[in-house]
Amino acid sequence: MPSLHFLQCLPFLILVILHFIFLARAQLPGTWEILVENAGIASMHTAVTRFNTVVLLDRTNIGPSRKLLRKGHCRSDRNDAVLKHDCYAHSVLLDLATNQIRPLMILTDTWCSSGQFLPNGTLLQTGGDLDGFNKIRKFDPCEPNGSCDWVELDDVALIDGRWYATNQILPDGSVIIVGGRAANTVEYFPPRKNGAVSIPFLAEAEDNQMDNLYPYVHLLPNGHLFIFANDRAVMYDYDSNKVMMKYPPLDGGPRNYPSAGSSAMLALEGDYSTAVIVVCGGAKYGAFIERSTDTPAHGSCGRIVATGPDRVWEMEDMAFGRIMGDMVMLPTGDVLVINGAQAGTQGFELASAPCLYPLLYRPDQPGGLRFMTLTPGTVPRMYHSTANLLPDGRVLVAGSNPHVFYKFEVEFPTELRVEAFSPEYLSPDRANLRPVIEGIPETVRYGEAFDVVVSVPLPVVGIVEVNLGSAPFATHSFSQGQRLVKLAVTPTAPAGDGRYKISCTAPPSGRVAPPGYYMAFAVNQGVPSVARWIHLVS
Template sequence: MEFSGSQKWLPLFILAFVITQCTLLAIANLPGTWELLVPDAGVASMHTAVTRFNTVVLLDRTNIGPSRRMLRKGHCRFDKNDPILKRDCYAHSILFDFQTNQIRPLMIQTDTWCSSGQFLPDGTLLQTGGDLDGYKKIRKFNPCEATGSCDWEELQDVELANGRWYSTNQILPDGTVIIVGGKGANTVEYYPPRKNGAVSFPFLIDVEDKQMDNLYPYVHLLPNGHLFIFANNKAVMYDHEMNKIVKNYPPLDGGPRNYPSAGSSAMLALDGDFSTAVIVVCGGAQYGAFIDRSTDTPAHGSCGRIVATSDRPGWEMEDMPFGRIMGDMVMLPTGEVLIINGAQAGTQGFELASNPCLYPLLYRPDQPVGLRFMTLTPGTVARMYHSTANLLPDGRVLLAGSNPHYFYKFNAEYPTELRIEAFSPEYLSPDRANLRPAIEEIPETVRYGEAFDVFVSVPLSVVGILEVNLGNAPFATHSFSQGQRLVKLTVTPSVPDSAGRYRIGCTAPPNTAVAPPGYYMAFVVNQGVPSVARWVHLVA
């Protein structure tokens, strides 16, 4: 058959239509759903943390000029050294109630650009460092109910021994916080401050190169009490009590992973006898992309996985379906890892990336190599430099931020992002609602090694073991969730009681190295479907 004139294009049109429909059908069949929570939060969140009062603290720089949300009337920040606003009446931090989607502006005084944070055992958010007037600052946010008046407190009687810009915080077994590295700060120090102040940490010098790549080191507290610290492409086991490296791990293939090369890392769930810790490091930019300011150099998608507590550790390599930089790795209540946000080309830095990676991935650690990654429903909002992802107690993942520009900029290919979204993994799909347990009773405070009961209700009869998993609330920034942790408790098989509920016998974590003291989201998981969490205070 021959076509003439416009008819020549008919087969091509049909083919394009069929391809488009098949693509849409494939996307429609992918797991997970998206929802827009707030169309304009007014602030692009560079740092995000979830509090035990089911609110979320979102935080940006202070010297970025006007945000899109005003402080309360009569509340302004005065800074003669601010290059843009000497009198600044705009909010650079907000408190978000994800149950009502209401926002309250917060007052932050000093610059928090590329700072670090961690929750203390009493639930207070510790926030350290930044740039300019925030370089040595220590701040606290003592959270309250959404209707309360809690706000940021800048400590006046104490400051950091070294300025910290691009550093990482990790809570320790004794409830203190170690602060690791930062630009030009190849040391560690602690909060509360110790007499010896900052302590030299030569490992960070050894791995530094001309594009740095030792900033925002990945720090994980191992169940033996030591720290796994990863920078550039190398890692060590660090005895923070003796200030001594006790193990050097083999280098990870694939080039640098830390800022500005923009990979990410997570420690998988601790379970069993809690003696084994597995670390995963994924993604990153091609070396030189940051130096050359190349926005279109493809990111790589390699992941390394290592048993950090092994006597003979080695990296097991695999590839993600997409090359990705600036992806966030979120520990889900099930023990799976959500990899979300980021781009497929370029590097970290202002206006240095392109080709947003809109497809989340589910990393299933129990599957064999080659079957661990599942591609999920794509979003529509580019979440690139300075974006965050945080697990919420209801099982959703909160997405905020993305500002790939030095200032707020909306007339751009990738504008400053003020929308707040939530991604719901497949375990929240309607067809699994009848499996979702509800926690009816759980202790508010639990001591280490203590036996306690959790009572739940489930729409259908329970089949198999109900898990009880504790997830903490990390401080998410720059593609790494500082302090992130999931602990699977030892449980007994559930037993129905006379009230139609199920009783689960649980044993709290054995010590503070397995789970440092503080507030945790306690999830009950039934056949891969988690409950809404209850906050539990784990104390010595």
């Protein structure tokens, strides 16, 4: 039996333990904030536009959301099993300057669809379920006070219906649409004469729990595609429809939907000839078939030089097993791993043990030392959550709806809050290092030399980087079209009045950076500026 002295000291001991827990939490890098308490929808798909707005998109056949459409703009669909006359928004636009929400009108079902920005900044959105299966849509972004909205294209459609597909912009500005449920093919927008082309690799990667869905697709600087599905990958020449290289299988089991790992291509730099791919996390095989919510996820990561001669996976482990995590390329070249769960699999109500701790993956550190644990959030972000880099360097976190419809009085409710995570580079003690871009061209051409003028509170020591970050389409633990390109720069030169001039060279071709709008960040000693959008053209 505990002694009287111990019992008298117990409250103090509890306070001491709580103090150290709080101290440990407080010392972890990064901070969280709620941007919007109620966005009206749970965002299954999220994309940031060049007007510093964010498109949030759910599925249409989900019943009432918590945001009404404008008066007189209801959707009527006699085939909708839930709401045949639907006056609720299933897509909204977030203005990052004011955190205000505007409802958008989407007509056809976007459940588990795909997307990509076109060279002119238009968001292309493809596929979905039911009446959205063959559908192509566009969203032409506008100023936050504008009236831009979704447009359903009637003059063109997908040849093969696409559900759980992946989109990737190509060097010529067209978009390849890869895979999908029962669609082991690729096709293009604008459509090509050869139509939908079969890829046997996708069929070979399919198993009895469909682990070839939402394949990880990365455009390599040699112009070919790195396509990863299930536990294997190929280098694919889409022009000739040939597999140029088969990579060795990645140990650890399936990594794609529904087993829910994630992937990123690390920053392209130097002569841009080397591409390194990282694939992290996933569910153990069988968790989806067995509908297991408590099968522990694994935390293994594979890293491979996709363009190198050896092509061997280098393995390491994260601090946490994780499924449904999102990998976000930061302006510095580090990768943020955020969201997800530690057990179960993707699917409605098939995961548990939310993973609230983000991780920072530092590619330049030695193996075994690359992951740093960051400040945990408080909002579980499970199935159908997203993460996107913002122009100010924060990461927008949205969504999470592990249920068929919107449910709130449950353990893991439908999540309507939108948050932002600020990495350590935005901490107050680094404010004096943060550059401000004072001048940058709005448009640059491939291979063109141009100057960027920045100001910095403290004198610059070393070289200020200029890095271009794409605006990907984030969904289902993968950011379609995500890439970061570090430009060739000259040593920073004083330009008077506390300003500095950086001479840069634009990427050499669309293989390195496809045409389109990019967030241009100046990075001083690991601290990025607020980005300025530039248009990269041929």
